[in-house]
Amino acid sequence: MAFSITVLGSSAATPTSSRNPSAVVVNMDYTYFLMDCGEGTQVQIRKSKIKLQKIRRIFISHLHGDHFFGLIGLISTFHLLGRKDELDIYGPDGLEKVIKIQLEASQTMLNYPLNFHLTNPKKPEVVYETDEHFVKSFPLDHRIATTGFLFAEKLKPRKVKKSFLFYDVEITVDDILKIKAGADFVSDTGRVYKNSEITEDPGAPISFAYCSDTKYFEAVIDHIKGCDVLYHEATFMEDMRKVADEKFHSTAQGAANIAKKANVGRLILGHFSARYRELDKLLAEAKEIFPLAELAADGVIIDLSANKKTR
């Protein structure tokens, strides 16, 4: 079981010499999802431990350049490196056109399938789902159509205790599936093993929410409630709240208030305005409201499975 995120870019609007524009990789059980793709993301992936071609699906929050200008370069590099695996891209209306016109301009015929999926900026939708995981998009409140995303495990079946598997009983795969679903086990000799004795709590499902870019927007709380880690934009400090509102961005305290009201586990602040060279004060403002706030930094890996506890 693996659930981790790698921050590839934590700058707002323009890259700086130490911070790239927005991008985060989510690893759910070794399936890799890229969330936003600012300019330079492909180099950031190379610098991380993630193999470039492992990226299977890409989610674009909105069409401001700092969230998608790196996508065409990544798509091209996949092609040049001989990718055959299909790539699914989820994003707002207009993204497909922007990508296709650039492929046409460079006369590139991709040697792998590229599938576009429209996100809905008006209402929440499950955009990807397997037996174990799902990704849900939900509306944010920004200047143009923008969605946040929740990456989550589904409710997990109970785990059969390893010790039980070594008992001197005949047990089939079918039995195990039934036990995981909650059934007791009856052996050939008629002995009943109570489900609660032979299974253990699998732990609560892990989830990660990504909210960038958005002004302070309480409607997101319903979608991210109780998630383990929330990545929330914090473009400005409190003294620039008016500017933040006008530009449909958040302050660090705004992000912290959302984290607190949604009762999340940890808050990662990102998408910092390039005006801030030092971010200590921005972090301090958030911590006043939500002590478990942290600053994103390019290259940082956050392992959500490591310290998982039921809250």
Next chain:
Amino acid sequence: MAFSITVLGSSAATPTSSRNPSAVVVNMDYTYFLMDCGEGTQVQIRKSKIKLQKIRRIFISHLHGDHFFGLIGLISTFHLLGRKDELDIYGPDGLEKVIKIQLEASQTMLNYPLNFHLTNPKKPEVVYETDEHFVKSFPLDHRIATTGFLFAEKLKPRKVKKSFLFYDVEITVDDILKIKAGADFVSDTGRVYKNSEITEDPGAPISFAYCSDTKYFEAVIDHIKGCDVLYHEATFMEDMRKVADEKFHSTAQGAANIAKKANVGRLILGHFSARYRELDKLLAEAKEIFPLAELAADGVIIDLSANKKTR
């Protein structure tokens, strides 16, 4: 007087962790020209000593992604940083459309004038000219429409010797212009100062040629003959000449042969395939033919005015 180039990206096709895709800044008397703009160029400019907003004109050789995917990000950053100065972009058909569709997608109305100029991939043309300098485009031989560029000083007037200006003679600005144009000077007392006595050789005009991307193409020799520095692509080594030909790229020896036949001052090899981790052997191959060959590296500055001598 200043004439220098700064290499910002020397990788072919895909960026590596140490080399960015193509971009070179040319400084002609403190007017800054950007030549190609691969992904990540804006960060490369920031890392150099060049002020971002000083870039006045941008020349794009062709529409393969590694030569222009960074342009939209740079244009956007100019805007976000409040640029008012106009920006002129020279490139092939299709570039304007690619840029404008991305500005539309992000609903960006630039706060500075952006002018596009079509280059001609069929024949050489002077695309920019002042009293002192000119930029000429010329056809290269690549898979899609591609031009090289020559950045050059015009023939310079003779320089009036500083010592003469301190002679005890009355001399007007008009006199100086006449002397620079070759006239002798006659003082109020009727004394004749021979032009050759009171002026000195201004040195040959400096020029820089950029040839990327192209297969081995002798037709460029006419356009770059005798230039001080030639930047020529050298995507492959000689053992991959067949691949180079098929892909319309050059080998290091091909570049060296062009340099030799064009009698250039120095050859800078660039646009290296990401397959080469070490470039010593590639350089050695070029030096066999043209000893004044060098490897481009990201961040390197080449001052053409410093060691200028008449060849």
